[in-house]
Amino acid sequence: MSDTRASGFLPQSGIETTVLGADEIILNMGPQHPSTHGVLRVKLKLDGEKVVESECIIGYLHRGVEKIAEHRSYQQFAPYVDRMDYVAAVSNGLGYCEAVEKLMGVEAPPRARVIRTILTELQRIASHLLWLGTHALDIGALTPVFYCFREREEILKIFEKYCGARLTTHAFRIGGLQYEAYDGMEQDVRRFCDDFATKIEEYEQLLTENRIWVGRTRGVGILTAEDAIAIGATGPVIRASGVKWDIRKAMPYAAYDQYQFEIPTGKNGDTYDRYLVRMEEMRQSRRICLQAIENIPAGPIMARIGKVLKPPPGEVYHAIEAPKGELGYYIVSDGTTQPYRVRIRPPSFINLQAFDRMVRGHLVADVVAIIGTLDIVLGEVDR
Amino acid sequence: MANDPEEKQPPVPPAGETPAAKPPSATPPAQGTGDAPARPAAPAAASPPKPPAPPAAAGPPKPPVPPKEAPPKPEPLDNDLVKRYRARFGDSIREATTDRKQAILVVARERLVEIAQYSRDDEQFNFLTDLTAVDWPKREKRFDVVLNLYSFLKNERLRLKVHAAESEPVSSVTGVWPVANWLEREAFDMFGIVFEGHPGLKRILLPDEWQGHPLRKDYDILTQDTAWVRENLGIESGQ
Numbered sequence: 001m002s003d004t005r006a007s008g009f010l011p012q013s014g015i016e017t018t019v020l021g022a023d024e025i026i027l028n029m030g031p032q033h034p035s036t037h038g039v040l041r042v043k044l045k046l047d048g049e050k051v052v053e054s055e056c057i058i059g060y061l062h063r064g065v066e067k068i069a070e071h072r073s074y075q076q077f078a079p080y081v082d083r084m085d086y087v088a089a090v091s092n093g094l095g096y097c098e099a100v101e102k103l104m105g106v107e108a109p110p111r112a113r114v115i116r117t118i119l120t121e122l123q124r125i126a127s128h129l130l131w132l133g134t135h136a137l138d139i140g141a142l143t144p145v146f147y148c149f150r151e152r153e154e155i156l157k158i159f160e161k162y163c164g165a166r167l168t169t170h171a172f173r174i175g176g177l178q179y180e181a182y183d184g185m186e187q188d189v190r191r192f193c194d195d196f197a198t199k200i201e202e203y204e205q206l207l208t209e210n211r212i213w214v215g216r217t218r219g220v221g222i223l224t225a226e227d228a229i230a231i232g233a234t235g236p237v238i239r240a241s242g243v244k245w246d247i248r249k250a251m252p253y254a255a256y257d258q259y260q261f262e263i264p265t266g267k268n269g270d271t272y273d274r275y276l277v278r279m280e281e282m283r284q285s286r287r288i289c290l291q292a293i294e295n296i297p298a299g300p301i302m303a304r305i306g307k308v309l310k311p312p313p314g315e316v317y318h319a320i321e322a323p324k325g326e327l328g329y330y331i332v333s334d335g336t337t338q339p340y341r342v343r344i345r346p347p348s349f350i351n352l353q354a355f356d357r358m359v360r361g362h363l364v365a366d367v368v369a370i371i372g373t374l375d376i377v378l379g380e381v382d383r
Numbered sequence: 384m385a386n387d388p389e390e391k392q393p394p395v396p397p398a399g400e401t402p403a404a405k406p407p408s409a410t411p412p413a414q415g416t417g418d419a420p421a422r423p424a425a426p427a428a429a430s431p432p433k434p435p436a437p438p439a440a441a442g443p444p445k446p447p448v449p450p451k452e453a454p455p456k457p458e459p460l461d462n463d464l465v466k467r468y469r470a471r472f473g474d475s476i477r478e479a480t481t482d483r484k485q486a487i488l489v490v491a492r493e494r495l496v497e498i499a500q501y502s503r504d505d506e507q508f509n510f511l512t513d514l515t516a517v518d519w520p521k522r523e524k525r526f527d528v529v530l531n532l533y534s535f536l537k538n539e540r541l542r543l544k545v546h547a548a549e550s551e552p553v554s555s556v557t558g559v560w561p562v563a564n565w566l567e568r569e570a571f572d573m574f575g576i577v578f579e580g581h582p583g584l585k586r587i588l589l590p591d592e593w594q595g596h597p598l599r600k601d602y603d604i605l606t607q608d609t610a611w612v613r614e615n616l617g618i619e620s621g622q
Binding site for chain 1: 455456457482483485487509510511512513515517518529531535538540542560561562564565566573586587588589590597598604
């Protein structure tokens with residue numbers, strides 16, 4: 001066996017061989033990968049286990065929502081926005097209804113605004129719970145997802161009692177609300193909020209000081225404040241980088257100017273800080289709900305608007321603080337019953353652009369942590 | 384809706400007062416638009432008694448109609464901000480308006496990057512919230528490229544607009560705000576606007592082989608659909 005050439009293991013001279021480079025390979029992840037949270041495809045250029053470069057390929061869920069809007073009346077388009085960020089449909093609807101109201105120069109009555117605030121904050125908690133459960137699951141913590149879904153279920157039950165739907169709720173109407181608060185809604189919300197305080201402690205006990213959790217998240221996917229601003233990140237992502245900015249405070253809408261709450265921020269802009277920020281946001285949302293439920297003003301729930309909406313010509317940009325970040329609607333009216341143009345500024349789409357910056361230099365295993373921490377919903381990325 | 388007792392409906396006399404012989408009107412009642420034409424049958428049948436417009440007898444007293452506010456509309460804007468821009472860029476600031484209390488500057492296409500740089504560094508509009516486009520096919524320069532800026536320091540928004548014809552490229556602002564990268568790709572994908580100096584201008588949401596730019600007003604989805612059906616399924620139409 002001394003002659004290796006004869007044994008056939010080494011190529012004989014004269015035969016062309018392909019040398020496999022030992023330095024970089026391209027790895028394709030998704031679009032059917034369980035931890036890309038939908039149909040996200042990521043092309044990773046790897047040096048060993050390290051990510052050198054990445055490219056997100058999106059559009060698998062593109063439905064042309066903005067084009068659909070141009071062929072629907074203002075009210076007809078309202079249910080479509082629920083299908084963008086389908087885990088936070090209430091927030092999408094709030095942004096759209098308020099944008100059209102602003103375009104028309106009407107305002108929802110105080111009672112409607114307070115009920116909107118309560119439901120939107122519950123939706124924020126539900127969205128963050130879904131994020132927490134799946135994010136922890138991606139990293140390898142199997143337990144939290146069950147707890148998170150347990151509490152999320154309570155919120156969805158409130159939605160179901162309120163408007164009959166759990167996910168794509170279409171809870172609000174342009175000009176106010178279609179449905180009155182159901183009997184016992186206050187008690188339901190209060191009971192949920194009372195229970196939820198201890199539930200957050202439970203999650204934190206599972207994760208916050210867990211060595212594996214800290215090891216997998218601290219220092220992973222760092223985004224500095226300058227980078228976050230340059231790349232247009234919003235929501236918990238920019239707050240975890242230390243920018244204390246929340247549209248609920250900066251440009252209050254709905255009834256947020258009436259309530260006390262804090263804007264949590266992080267220091268390092270890593271995955272762990274984003275985790276802490278979102279946990280604190282859930283506490284603050286609970287706080288807002290409790291304040292709002294104390295005093296729901298009486299009165300009408302619908303502004304005086306006609307059945308056919310014809311906003312005067314012009315344009316408006318209105319943004320709200322959705323669970324994922326700044327959700328903006330830029331609507332142009334030409335004075336007819338159908339919007340001339342509806343542009344949706346999706347927080348997930350723009351936050352996802354930060355992915356490449358965050359992932360470089362990290363291991364493949366951290367890629368799923370970084371996708372999770374961005375909290376994207378592909379329905380909104382692709383629209 | 385309970386507070387709105389059909390105030391927009393044309394005043395219909397209560398059923399009891401109308402002559403019973405009156406046949407049902409052939410035209411359906413107007414769908415609550417408020418400006419329904421006077422019904423042709425009503426004057427002839429109801430003219431002899433002609434009660435002087437009795438208020439709806441059975442209905443609750445109508446709440447006083449609030450004075451109608453003037454509908455919001457775009458107005459020219461001339462505040463300090465605009466003055467500073469005008470002093471710096473002169474005629475390149477084509478228009479300054481405010482619409483729904485939001486400031487809008489229409490700027491010259493050639494100087495967009497310069498103005499963007501100035502907005503970011505001197506005017507503190509350091510956050511590009513959104514970049515998009517609007518198509519006005521009847522206009523000579525059909526596209527509006529719209530940049531929504533935000534200033535953390537001033538807590539203010541500003542909208543910059545550029546008019547561009549179909550053949551005119553717009554300079555890319557990716558050098559000023561990196562976030563514009565994907566946003567410009569999306570505008571290119573949906574409108575076919577070419578951004579000069581963009582690091583990798585290609586489609587983002589639609590497949591690379593897609594024909595046309597769907598958010599243009601003259602884009603017809605049926606043409607493409609029919610072509611696909613004809614080519615791939617071998618039938619005339621899938622509709």
